[in-house]
Amino acid sequence: MAQESSILITGGAGFIGSNVVEHLLANGYQNLTVIDDESLGRLKRVDRPGVTCVKGDILDEALMASLLAGADAVIHLAADTRVIDSIENPAYNFEVNVVGSFRLLSLARDAGCQRIINASTGGAILGDAPPPVSEELPARPLAPYGAAKLAVEGYCSAFAGAYGMKTLSLRFSNVYGPLSFHKGSVVAAFYKSLLNGRPLTVYGDGEQVRDFLYVGDLVAGVRRAIETDATGVLQLGSSVGTSINTLIALMAEATGRREIPVDYVPARQGETRITWCCIDRAREVLGFEPGTRLAEGLANTWNWFSENVTVFK
Numbered sequence: 314m315a316q317e318s319s320i321l322i323t324g325g326a327g328f329i330g331s332n333v334v335e336h337l338l339a340n341g342y343q344n345l346t347v348i349d350d351e352s353l354g355r356l357k358r359v360d361r362p363g364v365t366c367v368k369g370d371i372l373d374e375a376l377m378a379s380l381l382a383g384a385d386a387v388i389h390l391a392a393d394t395r396v397i398d399s400i401e402n403p404a405y406n407f408e409v410n411v412v413g414s415f416r417l418l419s420l421a422r423d424a425g426c427q428r429i430i431n432a433s434t435g436g437a438i439l440g441d442a443p444p445p446v447s448e449e450l451p452a453r454p455l456a457p458y459g460a461a462k463l464a465v466e467g468y469c470s471a472f473a474g475a476y477g478m479k480t481l482s483l484r485f486s487n488v489y490g491p492l493s494f495h496k497g498s499v500v501a502a503f504y505k506s507l508l509n510g511r512p513l514t515v516y517g518d519g520e521q522v523r524d525f526l527y528v529g530d531l532v533a534g535v536r537r538a539i540e541t542d543a544t545g546v547l548q549l550g551s552s553v554g555t556s557i558n559t560l561i562a563l564m565a566e567a568t569g570r571r572e573i574p575v576d577y578v579p580a581r582q583g584e585t586r587i588t589w590c591c592i593d594r595a596r597e598v599l600g601f602e603p604g605t606r607l608a609e610g611l612a613n614t615w616n617w618f619s620e621n622v623t624v625f626k
């Protein structure tokens with residue numbers, strides 16, 4: 314995909330989307346369109362020269378058809394992203410994540426837009442699988458969010474098989490970094506607690522292990538994805554497992570605090586104990602190389618949170 318190509322980014326005003334937009338602009342892309350309903354993201358964060366901002370719902374067929382008519386590629390990030398919300402309201406999650414994605418694929422096919430990069434997830438699709446998890450493992454989603462992401466991977470594969478579209482699903486691990494103030498994920502939640510002078514809440518003993526990927530590394534992988542014709546499913550993670558207790562120790566260093574108060578509360582049911590992912594395939598196919606050490610990424614993220622806290626309060 315050349316830099317003058319027209320790229321539609323759904324959910325592009327959210328955490329990952331606004332980082333993708335910044336990264337693409339910095340790498341010479343100048344014809345970006347962002348559609349976001351602002352249910353979580355804010356379009357003003359991506360309102361720059363080279364970016365057309367559209368406030369709207371991916372379920373709006375007429376709007377999506379008009380946006381797809383001129384698009385060379387889609388980076389599909391819009392979703393109901395909270396696992397807990399999907400348990401409380403699975404029908405809404407199905408509507409946005411499955412119906413919205415299916416319509417997007419159908420309309421893209423009709424418009425002749427063949428390249429679709431679909432944001433998927435490793436952990437929520439695979440459930441409790443022995444690490445390092447790979448693309449080959451059988452799927453066992455434990456919540457409607459994971460089931461929806463798995464269904465969309467299936468439709469992406471089917472639209473490649475049946476209609477020759479070039480669809481690629483990228484399974485992101487736990488992404489953290491700047492522009493994530495609105496997120497409830499662990500790094501963002503912990504930093505917000507620190508800024509508000511509250512203890513961190515840890516579910517269980519803190520020895521659960523996750524794969525934390527810095528958003529700067531992730532967006533480089535997403536750009537590589539639109540610059541190749543790769544199809545199928547690829548995992549994007551750091552390939553390093555880190556316990557929550559180790560994360561907190563690294564946060565103490567990143568924030569210059571000697572001690573961080575923590576409230577340990579009972580573990581949540583259905584939470585995966587230990588997971589990290591193998592990224593050999595993404596390395597081979599995309600040249601994906603996440604180079605940011607966790608300590609460095611946490612320091613960058615803390616700087617961003619500290620500088621922007623008043624903007625979001």
Ligand SMILES: NC(=O)c1ccc[n+]([C@@H]2O[C@H](COP(=O)([O-])OP(=O)(O)OC[C@H]3O[C@@H](n4cnc5c(N)ncnc54)[C@H](O)[C@@H]3O)[C@@H](O)[C@H]2O)c1
Nearest residue numbers: 324327328329349350352353354370371391392432485488
């Ligand atoms: N952040 C992570 O660690 C992570 C991990 C795995 C997968 N993902 C996936 O990556 C994608 C982006 O996640 P994120 O962390 O940036 O989340 P986010 O919530 O910050 O971004 C999602 C954006 O989609 C928008 N949106 C929601 N419903 C919409 C609709 N119906 N129409 C238009 N816009 C809509 C929201 O306003 C928001 O700006 C999602 O598909 C998510 O499932 C994220």
